[in-house]
């Protein structure tokens with residue numbers, strides 16, 4: 001039976017109590033992540049009867065074998081290990097209201113709370129969260145981390161003023177909404193597939209950001225629609241690497257939308273070894289570096305989350321690279 005999740009009360013913990021559910025580790029992890037993106041962080045009650053079989057282990061190809069992180073999850077799922085992550089300390093304060101289904105997220109604007117004499121400047125976003133239209137309907141930790149980074153750096157290293165910004169795979173729209181809220185002078189396009197449009201539009205209205213945040217359908221790998229600018233100044237993407245068939249589509253869209261001057265902030269949660277295929281595709285067109293000026297970096301890195309800054313390789317060098 002699912003049990004209530006205290007962090008996102010409209011989602012559930014699921015006890016895996018059949019061998020069949022665990023028999024395909026990739027799918028099991030995807031399903032669990034979709035139901036509860038914070039599942040790695042919270043104590044799980046002991047779970048019995050969950051053991052990968054020899055047969056299933058031999059069915060996994062070398063690229064999709066369980067990683068160390070997965071191994072830890074497996075122990076947590078089996079109840080032999082309890083998880084209490086530091087990550088909760090760097091995510092925004094959040095409160096979910098059962099009555100209206102709205103999640104309130106409060107981000108700190110200051111890097112050093114003590115400098116503010118105890119009164120910490122904050123910015124809040126209200127989000128309708130709903131897992132029904134797909135995994136994007138809830139606020140994932142990577143999105144919260146990218147939002148926190150923007151909140152803490154938009155007045156210094158990541159200026160948003162007068163910038164055109166596109167968020168890919170926005171889900172609820174959180175990251176783009178935060179950008180729009182932080183700087184009314186930027187224009188932000190939060191984009192996702194059609195089933196997420198309704199929730200994104202509602203969240204724009206809920207935060208009274210209609211003037212500078214637009215919700216638009218954008219499917220990776222398809223021609224960029226005329227409703228979004230073809231070359232934005234900034235592209236934001238959080239937790240968009242999780243479904244292997246979409247890897248080339250995402251790289252294509254990143255390439256279509258960018259040139260070497262585009263800043264791409266890409267918050268990535270490593271889930272499985274197969275993710276390396278995404279980076280093999282990415283390196284044909286982009287270089288990347290870890291964003292180092294986030295004071296929370298050490299904490300979320302330990303949860304296999306990394307914030308990267310991507311740059312498109314000039315076309316002529318891409319050709320040379322392929323030779």
Ligand SMILES: C[S@@+](CC[C@H](N)C(=O)[O-])C[C@H]1O[C@@H](n2cnc3c(N)ncnc32)[C@H](O)[C@@H]1O
Nearest residue numbers: 136139140143169170171192193219220238239
């Ligand atoms: C794990 S969710 C992350 C949502 C949000 N960025 C966050 O951090 O909370 C991945 C998002 O990618 C979107 N997505 C997946 N495949 C896509 C595609 N082919 N085109 C556009 N969006 C896609 C999903 O709909 C979903 O909203």
